[in-house]
Amino acid sequence: xxxxxxxxxxxxxxxxxxxxxxxxxxxxxxxxxxxxxxxxxxxxxxxxxxxxxxxxxxxxxxxxxxxxxxxxxxxxxxxxxxxxxxxxxxxxxxxxxxxxxxxxxxxxxxxxxxxxxxxxxxxxxxxxxxxxxxxxxxxxxxxxxxxxxxxxxxxxxxxxxxxxxxxxxxxxxxxxxxxxxxxxxxxxxxxxxxxxxxxx
Numbered sequence: 001x002x003x004x005x006x007x008x009x010x011x012x013x014x015x016x017x018x019x020x021x022x023x024x025x026x027x028x029x030x031x032x033x034x035x036x037x038x039x040x041x042x043x044x045x046x047x048x049x050x051x052x053x054x055x056x057x058x059x060x061x062x063x064x065x066x067x068x069x070x071x072x073x074x075x076x077x078x079x080x081x082x083x084x085x086x087x088x089x090x091x092x093x094x095x096x097x098x099x100x101x102x103x104x105x106x107x108x109x110x111x112x113x114x115x116x117x118x119x120x121x122x123x124x125x126x127x128x129x130x131x132x133x134x135x136x137x138x139x140x141x142x143x144x145x146x147x148x149x150x151x152x153x154x155x156x157x158x159x160x161x162x163x164x165x166x167x168x169x170x171x172x173x174x175x176x177x178x179x180x181x182x183x184x185x186x187x188x189x190x191x192x193x194x195x196x197x198x199x200x
Contacts, residue, residue: 092165
Protein backbone atom coordinates (compact mmCIF):
# COMPACT_ATOMS: atom_id res chain seq x y z
CA UNK A 1 0.00 0.00 0.00
CA UNK A 2 1.43 3.41 -0.95
CA UNK A 3 1.14 6.64 1.01
CA UNK A 4 -0.66 9.75 -0.26
CA UNK A 5 2.71 11.40 -0.88
CA UNK A 6 3.92 8.42 -2.91
CA UNK A 7 0.65 8.43 -4.85
CA UNK A 8 0.95 12.10 -5.80
CA UNK A 9 4.63 11.71 -6.73
CA UNK A 10 3.77 8.74 -8.92
CA UNK A 11 0.91 10.66 -10.54
CA UNK A 12 3.21 13.60 -11.26
CA UNK A 13 5.88 11.34 -12.77
CA UNK A 14 3.27 9.56 -14.90
CA UNK A 15 1.85 12.85 -16.15
CA UNK A 16 5.36 14.08 -16.97
CA UNK A 17 6.16 10.87 -18.84
CA UNK A 18 2.93 11.08 -20.83
CA UNK A 19 3.64 14.69 -21.73
CA UNK A 20 7.18 13.79 -22.81
CA UNK A 21 5.93 10.90 -24.93
CA UNK A 22 3.03 12.69 -26.60
CA UNK A 23 1.00 15.86 -26.89
CA UNK A 24 2.94 16.94 -29.98
CA UNK A 25 0.68 18.89 -32.33
CA UNK A 26 1.62 19.16 -36.02
CA UNK A 27 1.73 22.76 -37.25
CA UNK A 28 1.79 21.60 -40.87
CA UNK A 29 -0.71 19.11 -42.27
CA UNK A 30 1.41 18.06 -45.26
CA UNK A 31 -1.20 19.23 -47.78
CA UNK A 32 -1.69 23.00 -47.62
CA UNK A 33 -0.90 26.13 -45.60
CA UNK A 34 -3.99 25.99 -43.41
CA UNK A 35 -3.12 27.68 -40.09
CA UNK A 36 -0.39 29.82 -41.67
CA UNK A 37 -0.32 33.35 -43.13
CA UNK A 38 2.42 34.89 -45.31
CA UNK A 39 3.98 38.33 -44.82
CA UNK A 40 6.21 40.18 -47.27
CA UNK A 41 7.40 39.25 -50.74
CA UNK A 42 8.64 35.68 -50.36
CA UNK A 43 6.84 32.75 -51.98
CA UNK A 44 5.52 29.91 -49.83
CA UNK A 45 3.95 26.81 -51.36
CA UNK A 46 3.48 23.13 -50.57
CA UNK A 47 5.41 20.69 -52.76
CA UNK A 48 5.78 16.94 -52.25
CA UNK A 49 4.41 17.18 -48.72
CA UNK A 50 6.82 19.96 -47.66
CA UNK A 51 6.52 23.68 -47.08
CA UNK A 52 8.75 25.36 -49.67
CA UNK A 53 9.93 28.93 -49.11
CA UNK A 54 11.84 30.89 -51.74
CA UNK A 55 12.29 34.34 -53.26
CA UNK A 56 13.19 35.39 -56.78
CA UNK A 57 13.08 39.21 -56.61
CA UNK A 58 15.35 40.06 -53.69
CA UNK A 59 12.32 40.64 -51.49
CA UNK A 60 12.12 38.36 -48.50
CA UNK A 61 9.21 37.44 -46.31
CA UNK A 62 7.87 35.18 -43.61
CA UNK A 63 5.20 32.57 -43.11
CA UNK A 64 3.67 32.76 -39.62
CA UNK A 65 1.21 30.57 -37.78
CA UNK A 66 -2.16 32.16 -37.07
CA UNK A 67 -1.92 30.95 -33.45
CA UNK A 68 0.46 32.11 -30.71
CA UNK A 69 2.14 30.27 -27.84
CA UNK A 70 4.09 31.21 -24.72
CA UNK A 71 5.89 28.17 -23.26
CA UNK A 72 6.55 25.28 -25.62
CA UNK A 73 8.93 22.95 -27.36
CA UNK A 74 9.19 22.84 -31.16
CA UNK A 75 10.81 20.20 -33.34
CA UNK A 76 11.18 20.44 -37.09
CA UNK A 77 12.88 18.77 -40.06
CA UNK A 78 14.39 21.00 -42.73
CA UNK A 79 16.61 21.04 -45.80
CA UNK A 80 18.14 24.04 -47.57
CA UNK A 81 19.33 24.83 -51.10
CA UNK A 82 22.41 27.03 -50.60
CA UNK A 83 23.30 29.88 -50.59
CA UNK A 84 20.49 30.69 -48.19
CA UNK A 85 19.54 32.60 -45.08
CA UNK A 86 16.45 31.37 -43.29
CA UNK A 87 15.24 30.29 -39.89
CA UNK A 88 12.38 29.29 -37.63
CA UNK A 89 10.84 32.18 -35.73
CA UNK A 90 9.34 31.63 -32.28
CA UNK A 91 7.58 34.07 -29.96
CA UNK A 92 7.60 36.27 -33.10
CA UNK A 93 11.13 37.63 -32.58
CA UNK A 94 13.54 34.88 -31.54
CA UNK A 95 14.88 32.72 -34.33
CA UNK A 96 16.59 29.38 -34.78
CA UNK A 97 18.85 30.62 -37.57
CA UNK A 98 19.56 28.55 -40.68
CA UNK A 99 22.51 30.26 -42.32
CA UNK A 100 26.24 30.57 -42.94
CA UNK A 101 27.23 34.01 -41.65
CA UNK A 102 30.78 35.32 -42.27
CA UNK A 103 31.10 38.14 -39.70
CA UNK A 104 30.62 37.23 -36.96
CA UNK A 105 31.04 33.59 -37.89
CA UNK A 106 27.77 31.79 -37.25
CA UNK A 107 26.16 28.65 -38.62
CA UNK A 108 22.75 27.03 -38.41
CA UNK A 109 21.51 26.54 -34.87
CA UNK A 110 22.53 30.06 -33.90
CA UNK A 111 19.96 31.97 -31.83
CA UNK A 112 18.97 35.33 -33.30
CA UNK A 113 17.42 38.06 -31.16
CA UNK A 114 16.62 41.61 -32.36
CA UNK A 115 19.03 44.26 -31.19
CA UNK A 116 21.88 41.83 -30.56
CA UNK A 117 22.03 39.99 -33.88
CA UNK A 118 23.07 36.69 -32.25
CA UNK A 119 22.23 35.93 -28.62
CA UNK A 120 24.05 32.58 -28.88
CA UNK A 121 26.28 31.43 -31.73
CA UNK A 122 26.95 28.03 -33.25
CA UNK A 123 30.45 28.03 -34.73
CA UNK A 124 30.52 24.32 -35.61
CA UNK A 125 29.55 24.05 -39.28
CA UNK A 126 29.86 20.25 -39.27
CA UNK A 127 26.72 19.85 -37.15
CA UNK A 128 24.56 20.50 -40.20
CA UNK A 129 23.99 18.07 -43.08
CA UNK A 130 24.61 20.53 -45.88
CA UNK A 131 22.58 18.86 -48.64
CA UNK A 132 20.33 16.61 -46.59
CA UNK A 133 17.62 16.73 -43.94
CA UNK A 134 18.34 18.21 -40.51
CA UNK A 135 16.52 18.05 -37.19
CA UNK A 136 16.05 21.24 -35.20
CA UNK A 137 14.56 21.63 -31.75
CA UNK A 138 13.67 24.64 -29.59
CA UNK A 139 12.78 24.76 -25.88
CA UNK A 140 11.21 28.05 -24.72
CA UNK A 141 9.94 28.05 -21.15
CA UNK A 142 9.74 31.37 -19.32
CA UNK A 143 13.09 33.07 -19.86
CA UNK A 144 14.92 29.80 -20.62
CA UNK A 145 15.69 29.33 -24.34
CA UNK A 146 17.54 26.27 -25.63
CA UNK A 147 18.22 25.12 -29.20
CA UNK A 148 19.57 21.89 -30.69
CA UNK A 149 20.73 20.99 -34.18
CA UNK A 150 20.80 17.28 -35.03
CA UNK A 151 20.86 16.40 -31.33
CA UNK A 152 23.65 18.79 -30.31
CA UNK A 153 22.87 21.79 -28.11
CA UNK A 154 23.78 25.03 -29.88
CA UNK A 155 22.21 27.64 -27.57
CA UNK A 156 21.24 27.85 -23.91
CA UNK A 157 20.41 31.33 -22.61
CA UNK A 158 18.16 33.29 -20.29
CA UNK A 159 16.20 36.09 -21.93
CA UNK A 160 12.81 37.47 -20.92
CA UNK A 161 12.22 40.14 -23.56
CA UNK A 162 9.72 38.17 -25.64
CA UNK A 163 7.23 36.05 -23.73
CA UNK A 164 4.69 34.93 -26.32
CA UNK A 165 4.10 34.95 -30.07
CA UNK A 166 3.77 33.05 -33.30
CA UNK A 167 5.97 30.44 -34.95
CA UNK A 168 7.28 31.32 -38.40
CA UNK A 169 9.52 30.43 -41.32
CA UNK A 170 11.82 33.09 -42.78
CA UNK A 171 13.05 33.68 -46.30
CA UNK A 172 15.70 36.39 -46.04
CA UNK A 173 15.68 39.38 -48.42
CA UNK A 174 18.60 40.35 -50.63
CA UNK A 175 19.76 39.77 -54.19
CA UNK A 176 22.32 37.26 -52.92
CA UNK A 177 19.47 35.08 -51.66
CA UNK A 178 17.56 34.97 -54.96
CA UNK A 179 16.60 31.38 -55.69
CA UNK A 180 17.28 30.16 -52.15
CA UNK A 181 15.03 27.35 -50.92
CA UNK A 182 14.01 26.22 -47.46
CA UNK A 183 12.04 22.98 -47.19
CA UNK A 184 10.17 22.08 -44.01
CA UNK A 185 9.06 18.44 -43.97
CA UNK A 186 7.73 18.38 -40.42
CA UNK A 187 7.14 20.96 -37.71
CA UNK A 188 5.44 20.15 -34.39
CA UNK A 189 4.83 21.90 -31.09
CA UNK A 190 3.88 20.89 -27.56
CA UNK A 191 3.04 23.07 -24.57
CA UNK A 192 5.19 23.18 -21.45
CA UNK A 193 4.42 23.90 -17.81
CA UNK A 194 6.77 26.11 -15.74
CA UNK A 195 8.43 23.14 -14.00
CA UNK A 196 9.42 21.45 -17.27
CA UNK A 197 13.14 21.30 -17.96
CA UNK A 198 14.91 20.70 -21.29
CA UNK A 199 15.88 17.10 -21.96
CA UNK A 200 19.37 16.93 -23.49
